[in-house]
Amino acid sequence: MHSNHPLPPGQKLHDYFPRFGLTWFAWRFPTETGRITLHVSGDVEAAIDVSDHLRVLPRSEQLSDFHCVTSWSRTSIRWGGIRFRDFYEQLVVPQLKPALDVTLVVLFGQDGYRNTMLLEDLLADDVMLADTLDNIPLPMEHGAPLRLVAPAHYGYKNVKHVHRIEFWREDKRHYRFPGPGFMSHPRARVALQERGKYLPGWCYRLLYRPAIGITAWTFRVFSKQYHRKHG
Ligand SMILES: Nc1nc2c(c(=O)[nH]1)N[C@H]1C(S)=C(S)[C@@H](COP(=O)(O)O)O[C@H]1N2
Ligand SMILES: [Mo]
DSSP states (O other), X not given: OOTTSOOOTTOEEOSSOOOOSSGGGTTOOOSOOSSOOOEEEESBSSOEEOGGGGGGSOOEEEEEXXXXXXXXXXXXXXXXXXXXXXXXXXXXXXXXOTTOOEEEEEEEETTSOEEEEEHHHHTSTTOEEEEEETTEEOOGGGTTTOEEEOTTBOGGGSOSSEEEEEEEESXXXXXOXXXXXXXXXXXXXXXXXXXXXXXXXXXXXXXXXXXXXXXXXXXXXXXXXXXXXXX
């Protein structure tokens, strides 16, 4: 999890941390970055707004590495926020429908991005709902006002601008991703190079690597436009 760990298979170290993603999200932005709003729904008794309850959860900090599926990595990023496990146990569990085996979690970003993870993976020690980076509120680039940090999973599972989280029992329909299905592995564990659904990990790496530069550039151009408009 820390920088002195060897890089996972197929990754290359970068000394910058770009705003990044599927290119067509470069010009999609969060609508509200100043205030955290978070709704919980799915197989729950009733959809609830937990925005004001997040404040009562214990805060924590961590240094972790970040691995994009396209093969760039950035080490030792300092996040602050709440542990996903605390959020789940204290705010979600009391709302779940009894006798239902919830296994899937769908996270939604304000920009329309979304992805599904296994609940089991989100309960790991190093998974956070982060609201700070380097001790200041998350910048728009990195997920304001709230993002998922799941260091053992590729960047595309680390949904930014999170405003809704759904908890569901296993069902194919709940595997959500705003791009071609082959690009999203159900678990996307970095250590196992689960880069995508059908092809071996190294295939995705060869496919994606040439696009890193142009993608980062596109995200940078549109971020500048965003800041010109929002100050
Ligand atoms: N809401 C949202 N979350 C997102 C994305 C996005 O476009 N929108 N891109 C994903 C991808 S592919 C990556 S690599 C990381 C990049 O995080 P960063 O922009 O903080 O570097 O965010 C992930 N989460
Ligand atoms: Mo990514």
